[in-house]
Amino acid sequence: MSRDAAPARGARTHRTTAGSRWRGWLRHHRAMCLDSARRLLVHPLGSLMTMLAIAIALVLPAGLWLTLDSARLLDAELEQSATLTLYLEHGIGEDEARRLEATVAAEAGVAGTRLVTAAEGMAEFQQALGLSDALHRLDENPLPASIVVRPRDPSPEVVRAQAERLGELAGIDEVRLDLAWLERLRHLAALGQRVILALGVLFGLGVLLVVGNTIRLAVENRRQEIEVVTLIGATHAFVRRPFLYSGAWFGLGGGLLACGLLVLGRDWLSAPVTALAASYGANFRLPALGMEGSAILLACSTLLGWLGAWITVSRHLAGIRPR
């Protein structure tokens, strides 16, 4: 006997329009949303513990992800500053050097050039090392003039090919390109990404387990209620609903706590990190989560909580048979 094949009297008394059924459904959602929130507040400490466990599981991957994200920004900045240095042969005069610079600037794929004369090179060198005294004692400037080239496309392969081409120009002694560290950084970033992905998956599973365990206890506590409502015609969806909302609330609470922990952590670490970066001459600040990041984190945590509840309740519903 399906819904439409109800016994005659039943069909009359149970007729409901689609609209009223939809309103009833919404009403139940609202009621369960509030009811599950109320149940969390009945045991504030227990709920807080669960949320804290979720928050802890979320903080590590979220924090690492933020760090990596800002490292990516740094990476992009570094790529911008990826340059080739063409050292000119000794004995090339300044006029000759300027001509060479113009030739290089006209090459395809060159975004900009800057000529560093031997004297300027010396000055920069002294400033960077603070060795003015020692170098002053040298009679002759040992540094060659150089042309700093900023390539249009900073990807390592292109830059390497360009270096080879430019090296064949007359008057160029040596081409120096320091790409190794850039590449290393890039590999490191890729590695970091994978590690964070793996951690994210693992800790996400952790959240599922935490929520699942809490919800499992809730299901056990309300076993009799589940049996009774099943006896009188509750659908699985109806039975699941309050637990799904509980799971979502746990997730949301955990997410909020995680956001809070990230803010605290940033405050805690930002002064020493900025100081450390400054000592390397870099201008690096610890990244903040921001509105978008917080929204993503909260959405993920809520979804995880909901999913954890769904898996657990579905697994347990199969085992609950009304007596």
Added chain:
Amino acid sequence: MIAFEHVGKRYGGRFEALANLDFRVRRGEMVFLTGHSGAGKSSLLRLIMRLERPTRGRVLVAGHDIDRLHPTQVPFYRRQIGVVFQDHQLLFDRSIFHNVALPLEIQGIEPREAARRVRAALDKVGLLHREKALPIELSGGEQQRVGIARAVVNKPALLLADEPTGNLDPQLSADIMTLFEDFHRIGTTVMIASHDLALITRLRHRTLRLHDGRLVADEEAA
């Protein structure tokens, strides 16, 4: 309304709780089900509710083989049946009012309409003044009547009752039976499992008698 076709039910593979049951209950009929303890009365009712499935034969309700219902249809099927359980099956953390309202809540009935129906049902079993009480504050007989109110609140087409007068004194038992007869009179099919032979005989309805899971007598009211 109900048709059992050579129905057998075994629990755990060996023990035969019901054997070769073959009978029909017409729409709007009122039927008593009797038999010694363990005869299989509850099992028979559970088959109709599709809480158990027959190991043999078919159970048809309103012409449909309920064993063939898809699991997702079962809840909607159960909503058509009002059931009074032998052990009440009330929720002890909810007021009487909310216990009776449960079937309507499950169906998403609008709260004001639900409240009206709940009060009408509670009034019928004489417990309207206790609507705010918790089940634990009620006597066994009163709890039984709450169970009855919950079973009828939905105005089901089929009403099943498992020992609905088990805990009641003779006067209340008679009142409750009168209530069932009222439902019978407005066209509800009613099936009541009961030990209370004196009451059954007095009420003169068709009676199915089970013995060790077999139908040993099917007596029309004289």
